[in-house]
Amino acid sequence: MTIFNKIITLSKQIASSLLEDKGFSVLEKSELFDKVNKEYIIKNLTDESLIKRRLRLINQVNKKKDWKKVKSKIDVPVRSIYWKYAVAALLLIGGVITLFINQPGDIQRFNDPVIVNNKILPGEGKAVLTLETGEVIVLGKGVDIKTENASSNGKELIYNNDPSEKLTYNFLTVPRGGQFQLTLSDGTKIWLNSESQLKYPVSFNNTQSRQVELVYGEAYFDVSSSTKHNGLNFKVNHNKQEVKVLGTEFNIKAYKDESNIYTTLVEGEVAVSVRGINKVIKPGEQSNFNSILNTIEVSNVDVFREVGWKYGAFSFKHKPLKEIMVVLSRWYDMEVIFENKRYENVTFNGTLYKNQSIEEVLMLIKGSINSYEINNKTLILK
Amino acid sequence: MQANKKYILSLKEYERLFDKLYTSLCLFANKYIGDLDQSKDIVQDVFVKVWEDNVGFQNENNIKSYLYTSVKNKSLDYLKSKRVKTTDNFPITEIAKLETESFFLREVVVLETSNIIENAINTLPNKCAQIIRLSIKDFTNTEIAEELDISINTVKAQKKIAYKRLRPLLKDYFILIAFVFDNTN
Structure with a gap:
């Protein structure tokens, strides 16, 4: 790494450390500067009058x-x-x-792209709620609804907290190009990503463990602690695996068109069981169950990269374009065709914000493709 | 496939680059020459040259390195020519100090760091932002609470909110061009 790259990395580290109130230890340990220069840097970043002077200069630049x-x-x-x-x-x-x-x-x-009737748009809050009666309600922007047990403001669906003995189930289905947030009657918060479906009880009874089913897709769970629910644990089932939790935050990714199920733990502790095998995972770890090879592996991952979608961003590291496009096609609800197959394995690093238009996203990769074409909802990489 | 290929900026990217780095570079030049208007001219000249010469880059750091170095060189040239052309008796020993690598590097660190911090704080709600600004100035929670006339618990809660919001952003540190070639390719 060149000195300049080291300097940029150091700047980023100092910035995050300062923002998180962790002081200057990174700088102090660095071998890039002597004591005098270190003190100069610290003073320039923390001294009120120096900060003000810099802001004054910034304001003089138009x-x-x-x-x-x-x-x-x-x-x-x-x-x-x-x-x-x-x-x-x-x-x-x-x-x-x-x-x-x-x-x-x-x-x-780069050659100017051909764009015909571009209908590829970033996703937004939308979902379909299926009630226990089979009745279907479309949720989304501008739709305020109130049912017997729940209400929605168009972005989020919230269930009332009234326990009942009899369990009845609702389904929340998020289409491609959608996302939605859900609060269950026990206070558990769930974020559903595009092309996902969750089955859950309208209310929980106070005697059985709380259970929901991720039918398919990706969901982030912030589970209300079992200490608040007579010690009853919470289970997320999927036809191939079960996750047992006590109160924690985690993400499960189990798309229909992928043979792997990824469970990533952000906080707490969960046990993943697949066909009788139990694996306990800790924060920062991810279990990967491969349903074809029938193997389950646990590894350390960059958690915020894995769950970035919940925060409005997709973050990739060493990801081949083909995999990136799978993620994007769900959010932008588009079909992607690699006319030039060589692009499929070009890997990228970086973060895309979910509110970016598809054309803005493509500007970022145009250094490695010759051109592209958009026709209705199809993107062709040329 | 094209990992080490030089990448030519499109007009849109070039504009974004200008948007992200222009102000910092002006302040950077100003550190050398102490004249903000002249600094602006220097930075603009550097940007024009990038476009006209079709300068290619490999990645974001490469772009930054090029821009900071060019601005430094132009600033030093300016100082030297000014010394010759006018009666201005800017001591040559001062110029020697400005020419050292450690001067260059420490100014880059100050500007890059403060830029990330400013951008990050600007994404926060007002109250959160105020609290984080004070905490950077090394105020303790108690001092922040007194300064803003709020309870310590509010300070702590607001800090928590701020960290939660900033963390995913800081993960990629406001990358300039969100996608760069993966050099391990």
């Missing part, structure tokens, strides 16, 4: 105005007109396009 100055100097209009004509000309000669694009030459920039 980014918008200065960007206009720079833009006027780099003659963008000329360049963009040139590209428009070039693309128009290429469209006229049709069949030659592919050949031309594949020719390395003086074209260094």
Whole structure:
């Protein structure tokens, strides 16, 4: 790593440590600076008058105005007109396009994408509630509903806390391009990711362990502690595995089109059982059950990367584009076609915010693809 | 596949780069030359050059390194030429101090760190932000409570909220271009 990279990493570490009230120990241990410079850095980051002076200077910089100055100097209009004509000309000669694009030459920039009737949008809060009577209610933006046992403001569905002896079940189904939050009658909070379904009792009785079923998809559970419920534990079933918990936060990912079930523990302790095998996992660990090989493995993971979706972001590390696109296709409700199969295994690092448009997302990977096409809800990587 | 290929910025990315780094770079140049208006000109020139020369980058750090280094060099050039052209008697020993690597590195650390902190705090609700600002200035919970006239428990609760919100963001530290080539490829 170059010194500069080390410096950038150090800056990030100092920033997070300061924000989390953990002081300057990272800087103090660093070998990149001597004592005098360390003190200089600390003073500049914590001294009120120095911080104020910096903010005053920042306020004297007019980014918008200065960007206009720079833009006027780099003659963008000329360049963009040139590209428009070039693309128009290429469209006229049709069949030659592919050949031309594949020719390395003086074209260094990414080819303008073809976008026809783009219907790919970021997901939003939406879900379908199926009541014990079989009645179906569509939940989403602007839909305020109140049933006998629950109410929703369009983003979240909350059950009333009244125990009953008889267990009746509701289903909450989140489609592709959706997400939804749910509070069960025992106070347990559940976040459902796109293309997921959960079956749960309308209310729990106070004698049996609390049980819900993740039918498919991904869900984050913040389970209300068993100490508040006569010591009754909480179980999340799935047709292939069962997770037993006492009050904790964890994430289960069990998509229909994937052969692995991932259970990631954020806080507390859970026991995952699959076909008679029990595995206890600790915070920061993830169990991975492979239903084809019939194996279960526990490993350490970067928890916040795994559950970033709950916080409005998708975070990837060394992930092949193919896997990234599986995640994105659920959120943007789109079909992705790799016209060039070589892209499938290009790996990326980074974070995407869930409110970004698909075109913004694609801008970020355009360095490794030649172009793309959007047609209705289909994305083709060329 | 293209891990080590140099990456040319599109106009949109270039604009985003400007948006993210322009202010910090102006402050950085100002540390060398002590003249904010002149600093702005220097940074703008550096940006224009990046576009016109089609400078390629491998990753985000690579971009930053290029920009900070260019701004430093231009600032030092400016100081030296000013010394020759005018009667300004800026001591040559001062320039030598500015030319050291440790001066460069420590200013980068200060600006990068404060930039991340500012951006992070700006995502927080008002009360949370106030509390975190004080805690960075090394105020204890008791002092924060007194300063803002709230209870210690409120301070603690607000801090918890702040950490919970910041943690996922800090994981990737407000990456400039959210996706960079994976160099291990």
